[in-house]
Amino acid sequence: MTERIFNFAAGPAVLPEPVLAEAQRDLMALPGVGMSVLEISHRSKTFDEILNGCEADIRRLAAIPDSYRVLFLQGGASLQFSMVPMNLLPPGGSADYIVTGAWSQKAVKEAERVGAARIAASTEAENFSRIPEQKELRLDPRAAYVHFTTNNTIFGTQWPREPEVGAVPLVGDASSDIFSRPIDVTRYALIYAGAQKNLGPSGVTLVIVRDDMLARSPKNLPTMLDYNTHAREKSLYNTPPVFGIYIMRLTMKWLLAQGGLEAIGRRNAEKAKILYDAIDGSGTFYRPHARPGSRSSMNVNFRLASEELEKQFVAAARAAGFDGLKGHRSVGGIRASIYNAFPKEGVEALVAFMKDFRQKNG
Numbered sequence: 001m002t003e004r005i006f007n008f009a010a011g012p013a014v015l016p017e018p019v020l021a022e023a024q025r026d027l028m029a030l031p032g033v034g035m036s037v038l039e040i041s042h043r044s045k046t047f048d049e050i051l052n053g054c055e056a057d058i059r060r061l062a063a064i065p066d067s068y069r070v071l072f073l074q075g076g077a078s079l080q081f082s083m084v085p086m087n088l089l090p091p092g093g094s095a096d097y098i099v100t101g102a103w104s105q106k107a108v109k110e111a112e113r114v115g116a117a118r119i120a121a122s123t124e125a126e127n128f129s130r131i132p133e134q135k136e137l138r139l140d141p142r143a144a145y146v147h148f149t150t151n152n153t154i155f156g157t158q159w160p161r162e163p164e165v166g167a168v169p170l171v172g173d174a175s176s177d178i179f180s181r182p183i184d185v186t187r188y189a190l191i192y193a194g195a196q197k198n199l200g201p202s203g204v205t206l207v208i209v210r211d212d213m214l215a216r217s218p219k220n221l222p223t224m225l226d227y228n229t230h231a232r233e234k235s236l237y238n239t240p241p242v243f244g245i246y247i248m249r250l251t252m253k254w255l256l257a258q259g260g261l262e263a264i265g266r267r268n269a270e271k272a273k274i275l276y277d278a279i280d281g282s283g284t285f286y287r288p289h290a291r292p293g294s295r296s297s298m299n300v301n302f303r304l305a306s307e308e309l310e311k312q313f314v315a316a317a318r319a320a321g322f323d324g325l326k327g328h329r330s331v332g333g334i335r336a337s338i339y340n341a342f343p344k345e346g347v348e349a350l351v352a353f354m355k356d357f358r359q360k361n362g
């Protein structure tokens with residue numbers, strides 16, 4: 001096998017090796033089928049089993065009640081920025097948005113094209129270095145829904161728990177931490193996530209939506225943008241992203257084999273602690289972006305004394321076999337994304353590299 005390096009990319013991101021190996025092995029022909037998953041009808045029995053198996057594993061992993069639909073859509077999480085307000089925000093209504101980073105800002109912008117969106121809280125003044133506290137949220141009890149971003153991929157902050165929103169439906173963009181730890185789906189009216197971090201490859205978007213939300217969609221919505229279409233047709237209204245769903249199916253099987261969300265959550269917390277401890281223990285050589293209490297277990301952001309030193313760090317890391325560490329172009333610095341499939345050994349190797357780099361450059 002070609003040697004793999006440690007891939008710290010923010011997304012698309014590292015996938016479990018057993019998933020890649022099985023996909024590679026069966027790419028020419030699925031066992032007993034004689035054709036690859038890329039070549040069979042999405043209405044075939046084989047694909048039906050893949051789709052239903054994927055949904056069943058997702059429901060099992062997160063204990064999703066029967067009162068929720070599980071949908072496999074296209075258009076990325078970005079299309080959900082539009083579909084959520086198009087379906088859930090009634091004419092004359094208003095939705096609350098909690099703004100904790102660039103993706104929340106994009107979500108607000110799209111909601112404003114559809115109707116009224118209120119900012120219930122924002123930590124922009126502090127360069128999105130933290131998650132707002134409950135007492136800072138100025139929530140409208142009549143809001144159509146409250147939208148928040150569970151993990152801020154670009155700034156490396158994560159909600160330690162969901163905001164309390166009373167009886168108002170809660171909508172979460174969980175693109176970068178879905179299934180990284182246990183999740184109580186019943187707290188949400190709708191959860192969405194682009195697959196390309198913890199679920200599989202890009203091209204498929206998971207939506208988990210409570211049945212009662214479906215009644216809100218206006219009748220004149222374009223068919224493809226109406227959740228009811230995909231709920232009614234079980235994500236088979238049109239040709240779905242078959243390969244993405246297939247890889248997601250294998251990834252969910254892998255996640256169950258790891259022991260499910262409790263077990264992966266413990267492992268993710270352990271991995272993140274190793275990295276944050278190394279940052280905190282470096283004096284001021286490595287400077288964390290996120291404040292304690294808001295730190296993400298998925299995306300670990302830090303800065304060095306200068307952009308020049310950060311450039312050197314990224315280049316030296318690349319030469320040492322660590323890819324994807326350059327921070328998002330909008331914030332700079334270093335970002336280590338350590339999603340579910342990222343191995344603990346990779347985190348330990350990075351920490352050893354960081355120590356060495358500090359000794360040489362401190």
Ligand SMILES: Cc1ncc(COP(=O)(O)O)c(C=O)c1O
Nearest residue numbers: 076077078103153173175176194
């Ligand atoms: C939290 C979050 N929301 C939304 C998106 C946009 O996702 P997509 O590229 O699937 O539209 C991303 C992408 O990285 C993200 O991290």
